[in-house]
Amino acid sequence: MVTAWRTLLAQHAAVWCALERELGEKHHLGPSEFEVLDRMVESGQDKYRVQELADAVHLSQSALSRLIARLERAGLVSRSICQADRRGIFVCITDDGRARHAAAAPTHRAVLTAVLGDAAPATLATVPA
Amino acid sequence: MVTAWRTLLAQHAAVWCALERELGEKHHLGPSEFEVLDRMVESGQDKYRVQELADAVHLSQSALSRLIARLERAGLVSRSICQADRRGIFVCITDDGRARHAAAAPTHRAVLTAVLGDAAPATLATVPA
DNA sequence: GCGCATTAGATGCGTGCGCATGTATGGTCT
DNA sequence: AGACCATACATGCGCACGCATCTAATGCGC
Numbered sequence: 001m002v003t004a005w006r007t008l009l010a011q012h013a014a015v016w017c018a019l020e021r022e023l024g025e026k027h028h029l030g031p032s033e034f035e036v037l038d039r040m041v042e043s044g045q046d047k048y049r050v051q052e053l054a055d056a057v058h059l060s061q062s063a064l065s066r067l068i069a070r071l072e073r074a075g076l077v078s079r080s081i082c083q084a085d086r087r088g089i090f091v092c093i094t095d096d097g098r099a100r101h102a103a104a105a106p107t108h109r110a111v112l113t114a115v116l117g118d119a120a121p122a123t124l125a126t127v128p129a
Numbered sequence: 130m131v132t133a134w135r136t137l138l139a140q141h142a143a144v145w146c147a148l149e150r151e152l153g154e155k156h157h158l159g160p161s162e163f164e165v166l167d168r169m170v171e172s173g174q175d176k177y178r179v180q181e182l183a184d185a186v187h188l189s190q191s192a193l194s195r196l197i198a199r200l201e202r203a204g205l206v207s208r209s210i211c212q213a214d215r216r217g218i219f220v221c222i223t224d225d226g227r228a229r230h231a232a233a234a235p236t237h238r239a240v241l242t243a244v245l246g247d248a249a250p251a252t253l254a255t256v257p258a
Numbered sequence: 259g260c261g262c263a264t265t266a267g268a269t270g271c272g273t274g275c276g277c278a279t280g281t282a283t284g285g286t287c288t
Numbered sequence: 289a290g291a292c293c294a295t296a297c298a299t300g301c302g303c304a305c306g307c308a309t310c311t312a313a314t315g316c317g318c
Contacts (some may be wrong), residue, residue, distance in 0.1 A: 001241045005144060009164075012141045013187035015134060020276095030304085035138075050267060058142035060306050065268055067304085087266045087313045112130045149306095159274085179297060189276050194298055196274090216283045216296040 015115045022111050027104040028074075032057050032067060034108055037076065037101040040093045047090040049082075076100055144244045151240050156233040157203075161186050161196060163237055166205065166230040169222045176219040178211075205229055 019031040029037075035057045040048060054064035068091055071077045076097035082088040093101075148160040158166075164186045169177060183193035197220055200206045205226035211217040222230075 001238070001245060004245060005241050008137065008141055008144070009187060012137055015137070032304090058138060059304095061267070062269080062307080063305055069268090070304095082266095085266080085314070087311095089267070109130070112134050116130060116133060161274090180295095188274095190297070191277080191299080192275055198298090199274095211296095214284070214296080218297070 011116065015112065018111045018115050019108065022107050023104055026107055027100060029100065029104055032059060032063075033071060034101070034104055036064075036067060036071065037093060037097055038105070038108070040077070040091070041098060041101050046092050047082075048092075049088055050091065053091065071097070140245065144241065147240045147244050148237065151236050152233055155236055156229060158229065158233055161188060161192075162200060163230070163233055165193075165196060165200065166222060166226055167234070167237070169206070169220070170227060170230050175221050176211075177221075178217055179220065182220065200226070 016031055019034070023029045023031060023034055027034075036053055039053065039056050040046075050064050050068060051061055053068075054061050057064070059067065068077060068079065072079055074096075076094060078092050078094055079089045080092060082090050145160055148163070152158045152160060152163055156163075165182055168182065168185045169175075179193050179197060180190055182197075183190050186193070188196065197206060197208065201208055203225075205223060207221050207223055208218045209221060211219050
């Protein structure tokens with residue numbers, strides 16, 4: 001079990017750092033930023049609640065609030081008040097956001113394949129037995 | 130591949146947060162702090178170089194330098210100059226450090242079993258096929 | 259309608275991180 | 289020996305995070 005955890009830590013660190021570097025250099029996005037855009041593109045919806053996204057990317061509500069603020073400042077998403085419940089906001093991906101995501105997605109997939117593809121098929125399988 | 134990565138992210142987040150909470154509350158240790166102590170106890174050595182530990186716990190050298198400083202302030206490790214190469218230091222675990230580790234280890238294992246034991250045997254096995 | 263607990267999201271604050279750099283020592287080449 | 293680059297760790301700085309708290313809007317009981 002400890003071994004499984006260390007494997008998980010190692011893989012997480014490797015992939016995360018690689019994503020941070022590649023996405024950062026080529027598309028000015030962090031791994032979490034990309035993951036948020038990815039979620040929004042992948043499920044056809046265009047409106048998201050902050051807490052919904054926070055759960056999806058395993059960040060706190062406050063972290064998501066700031067992350068959305070960064071994306072908004074970059075013009076990749078927009079915030080609009082939810083009319084039905086004016087406490088909440090809807091996060092909508094913009095055309096720029098979709099474009100940035102489309103540009104970054106290949107990089108993202110490439111990194112996953114490169115880093116996980118190397119060590120994963122063997123090591124990810126080690127645990128259950 | 131994307132699914133594997135998301136599974137990895139989810140498991141990492143779940144375990145990490147649980148460790149942070151449990152180790153923090155019960156033993157005043159972060160996951161990384163515990164991992165460093167764990168490495169030092171597990172391999173019989175009593176002297177470690179900073180970079181060696183940094184690699185083991187997937188942190189930058191600067192992060193490890195500060196982490197060691199925190200552990201030293203808490204009296205769990207001590208730094209001593211390496212006579213052979215006076216640029217480097219040796220990090221030694223103290224008796225207090227061993228005691229703290231011994232106290233925290235059961236908590237650590239319990240969290241791993243609880244969190245990974247739930248979802249892991251199934252999900253960790255999904256990738257290689 | 260009027261309080262009051264609840265919920266959604268924003269924000270102040272402290273902390274740990276990585277990057278770049280600083281400082282000291284070691285090794286090498288001439 | 290002296291100049292020069294490399295190595296080992298420490299430190300200044302900025303950033304993203306979580307926790308606690310704040311603000312605004314909702315809903316519920318009366």
